[in-house]
Amino acid sequence: MSVLSALRALLFPPRCLCCGKRIDRTHALCETCALQLERDMRTQCPDCFLEYASCHCAPACVRRAGVSALLKLAPYREDGAHSAARRIILRMKTRPNARAFSFLALELAAILRPFLAERNESDASVTQAVIAWLPRSRRNLRRYGFDQAKELARVLGRETGLPVVSLLKRLRDTRPQKELTARERRENVRGCFALAEDVRGMRVILVDDVITTGEGMAEAARMLRRGKAADVVLVSVAVTPRRSRK
Numbered sequence: 001m002s003v004l005s006a007l008r009a010l011l012f013p014p015r016c017l018c019c020g021k022r023i024d025r026t027h028a029l030c031e032t033c034a035l036q037l038e039r040d041m042r043t044q045c046p047d048c049f050l051e052y053a054s055c056h057c058a059p060a061c062v063r064r065a066g067v068s069a070l071l072k073l074a075p076y077r078e079d080g081a082h083s084a085a086r087r088i089i090l091r092m093k094t095r096p097n098a099r100a101f102s103f104l105a106l107e108l109a110a111i112l113r114p115f116l117a118e119r120n121e122s123d124a125s126v127t128q129a130v131i132a133w134l135p136r137s138r139r140n141l142r143r144y145g146f147d148q149a150k151e152l153a154r155v156l157g158r159e160t161g162l163p164v165v166s167l168l169k170r171l172r173d174t175r176p177q178k179e180l181t182a183r184e185r186r187e188n189v190r191g192c193f194a195l196a197e198d199v200r201g202m203r204v205i206l207v208d209d210v211i212t213t214g215e216g217m218a219e220a221a222r223m224l225r226r227g228k229a230a231d232v233v234l235v236s237v238a239v240t241p242r243r244s245r246k
Helices: 003-011 031-041 060-064 084-094 098-122 138-144 148-160 182-189 215-226
Strands: 069-075 128-133 168-170 193-195 202-211 231-239
Touching: 031 069, 031 084, 060 215, 069 084, 069 098, 084 098, 084 148, 084 202, 084 231, 098 148, 098 202, 098 231, 128 148, 148 202, 168 215, 182 215, 193 215, 202 215, 215 231
Parallel strands: 069 231, 128 202, 202 231
Antiparallel strands: 168 193
16 A cells, blocks of 8 residues: 555545445445345335346336336335435435445446346347436536436446446426426426437436436436437436335
8 A cells, every 4th residue: 555545544534335434445334334235125126026136127107118127226215214225325416426436336237237148148139238327407416516327327337348428418407306296297307308419229228326206217218219229228226116005
């Protein structure tokens, strides 16, 4: 270790990405948070009953938009005070953290690689696989100064060896989706994205940090499919679980 690295480690000791506790530099999470994240990832999907990190289920609006699969690590619950996935995401939204992006990209790459290997063997219509991201709102870009989905996509590209391309541009900001009805959500995001590049024949792996209602991703997927993308696959750290019907 160089003198500079030793000094940096002394002044800025590594901390758990989830709770902030001081940890060994070889780890990203403390033991407690690592176990909690493992439990999050092993939570059963309410639709297919597989673990979240193994299932490919997607919200109905996303499936209707032509998305073939949604890969994710864990559920995202608004009341999940003890959810490691939720706490990491909340930290990542407000401050760029290279360690967090690297850690999450490694976890996502572990489920994306085998998925793509299987798809590539069975689908000869795809000319190229690329990684893109759902652009952050201009309002939040001004507020925080970075796009967390873009940063996550960049690191995921390095981990998988896939090119990272800016395929979508945001035309306008939208209202917070959680305040709206299902119909209002669809109208809220309608026409808010446009294609920035030719996507014909591509398999687009579209990245975001968390999917809540799914309408934003659905609108982006519709634009990609209209541009003749051969396949659209969504990748997200977490997804809000479907509400059970009473």
